[in-house]
Amino acid sequence: MRWHPGDVVALRDVWFGSVWRAVAGITIEDTDARSVFWLPAGAEASYPVDGEGAEIRMPRADFERAGRRTKRTMLVVCEPAQPWTLWLHLDDAGSFDHWYVNFEHYAGRTAVAYDGRDHKLDLIVERGGAVRWKDEDELVEAARLGLVHEAAVRRDAAQALALPPWPTGWEDYRPAERWDAPELPAGWDDL
Secondary structure, three states, X not given: OOOOOOOEEEXXXXXXXXXXXXXXXXXEEEOOOOEEEEEOOOOEEEEEEOOOOOEOOOOOOOOEEEXXXXXXXXXXXXXXXXXXXXXXXXXXXXXXXXXXXXXXXXXXXXXXXXXXXXXEEEEEEEOOOOEEEEOHHHHXXXXXXXXXXXXXXXXXXXXXXXXXXXXXXXXXXXXXXXXXXXXXOOOOOOO
């Protein structure tokens, strides 16, 4: 099953047999080696909350869902063979701003979704090359809870620094047509 340019897909984080997080993206490219998605500002997203409506950062089986819209435009490069997805963030003027390396495990796909399991650690790389780690505390906590193997995630991070997956060649990409902010597709929350 392949998606075609313009198809709307849910990019999902799956835990405990449920969709933990999801965001709607528009397919730009889909091959065996790589899938690329355009997420215009305002794309529909779902995220986990507790009974009081506060966002939950650490995966657990009991949660509720809330919705929001993305604030920035992003392009997401997903290569199933890599232990990360690469999110290219654009600024308010629509120009490339920075890379966001989201360390995760590819977990498969459905007719309407590209699935991963987030490993909590992230790497932000500025245009000029400055590197900043994000959520190291969440990685440590996820490892303590048995959700991830910290040493393996850190090896993946070392690999990304040794052989950077950036630049991608997609930094200047802008769609030929203007797409409205996508809604999550029907069946996005089915596994």
